[in-house]
Amino acid sequence: MANKTWSMNDTQKDFVAVLKGYENGITLFELKLAGKEFKSGSVNTLISKGIVEITGEREFVCDIVFNGVVVGKSTKTGKVYKLVSND
Numbered sequence: 001m002a003n004k005t006w007s008m009n010d011t012q013k014d015f016v017a018v019l020k021g022y023e024n025g026i027t028l029f030e031l032k033l034a035g036k037e038f039k040s041g042s043v044n045t046l047i048s049k050g051i052v053e054i055t056g057e058r059e060f061v062c063d064i065v066f067n068g069v070v071v072g073k074s075t076k077t078g079k080v081y082k083l084v085s086n087d
Contacts, residue, residue, distance in 0.1 A: 024080075027079060028043070
């Protein structure tokens with residue numbers, strides 16, 4: 001059986017490149033609001049390989065809108081992802 005070495009796919013490379021711009025980390029929700037959408041499945045492999053880490057959670061208060069009218073508020077929590085520092 002051939003010895004395969006793991007390498008990042010294009011989505012994972014893009015995620016790592018985006019994370020370089022966020023020294024304090026960022027959530028997938030915040031990235032989606034900024035126009036970049038990533039799925040946790042792509043990120044989980046980067047975590048298991050020690051490239052990305054979860055440094056906590058951020059909470060967001062969101063409006064609930066029905067027919068253009070705010071009818072309530074909700075809270076959303078997201079994991080904060082950050083590149084592993086090799087200091």
